[in-house]
Amino acid sequence: MRTDFKRPKDKAKDIYWALDFAKEHYGWITALCAFLASFAGVASLSSYSLYIGRPDVFLRSLEFGPSLAILFVACFLLFVGLVGSMLVTSYVFASTISFLKPEVEQAKTVVRWLFGMTAAAMAVLILVVLAGTLLDYSTAHLGWAFLSLIPLVGTAWKFFEANVGKLGCFPVAPGPLRKILACVALVAALELIALLGVFPASVVAKSFVGPDTILGLSQALMFSFITMLGSLFPAVVFHMNMAENRLIRFRLVLASVFGFIGVLTITAPAMFGFVSVGGAHTIGLSDLEQRHYLVSSDKYPIGRFDKARWNTVEDQEKKFIIDAISLYSFGSVELLCPVNLRLVNAPQRRDYTHRCVRFTRSAVTALDAVDGDDSLSQGQKACVASIPFYPVSAAAWLNAIVSEFAHRTRIVIPLRLNDGQKYLLNVRKSLFRRCNAGN
Structure with missing residues (x-):
């Protein structure tokens, strides 16, 4: 018996519809995932060889065997990890919209409001990471991330005023106390979504390999911000098309997921190149x-x-x-x-x-x-010994937020400056090049 694609009368069954669909159609879904993993593996191999300026090694190394199978498995696991962390954020965002119960005719307006508020909170998170990287901060912990509450607190009250009568869970003329409680609940939910968006962003930050400049830092944070926003796409697409039947909405969700992955891996060449470098190192290329x-x-x-x-x-x-x-x-x-x-x-x-x-x-x-010390001259050893410990990087800040949010542990990253200089990312590497050039 095939799945009924029409909107179920019992809304309690809505949450299980996607699971029933996946169970009945697991064959082509599994084949599609296997194809995507294979394509991602070969595409990563090709892009990496182009990125390092040696495309001649790609075809000579491409052969059916254990290496290719391991590459497919590694890319499939990376694919599952990134998409899985992305869907968790999208699921919480979709649950928040479902709890508000917007009218079908007004769903697009409500989703735009919530998406804009969440995007503003995520942008503040990225700015916190940027400030923590460039300025003289000695710790990177979850406390700084709660600055993202500022845009949420400032817009929550306005959200309920602009959407009075459009939400099934909210009366037309609520009392002040109920309105305050609703604002607190909405701010807490959207802040949780913004923090969950850090998980897929941290995957991008770990894979990023860019120049040791403010431009490189900006690129890493920009790609992280795009990933955080992209983690909301399935929920946004699903609820923006509430007037459509279930099959169309599910297809649109799949299209949004694959489209987002396509943006990360195809239409953004810089992102594709940087992630290929990080991914190549991760899987042992x-x-x-x-x-x-x-x-x-x-x-x-x-x-x-x-x-x-x-x-x-x-x-x-x-x-x-x-x-x-x-x-x-x-x-x-x-x-x-x-x-x-x-x-x-x-x-x-x-x-x-x-x-x-x-x-x-x-x-x-x-x-x-x-041993690194064996390859250095005496002058180089003295020069390297004077290099201070590098400061907090963007990836360190994102990882600190992720670790503390997940494990509730305080992470302290030491920062030592040399004569007040505020070094950027990978300072040790750039100074080592200076030592190597001078000896």
């Missing part, structure tokens, strides 16, 4: 740890490698050892680069990857990691 690699000299003569750049050491049995980082490792391809490339910002690495060598995986063996 790249390894920026300096390591010793044992290379076969039959296919790759040692004379073709600059000794100063690769720190080559000749070994026995037609093999030699180099110091390198792995910028791309998939299938039968291993792209090794000189170690100084890891000191270059991710967006600028494509300008130097022509120095990297594409190896066949069978001709290279990864050995132990190199």
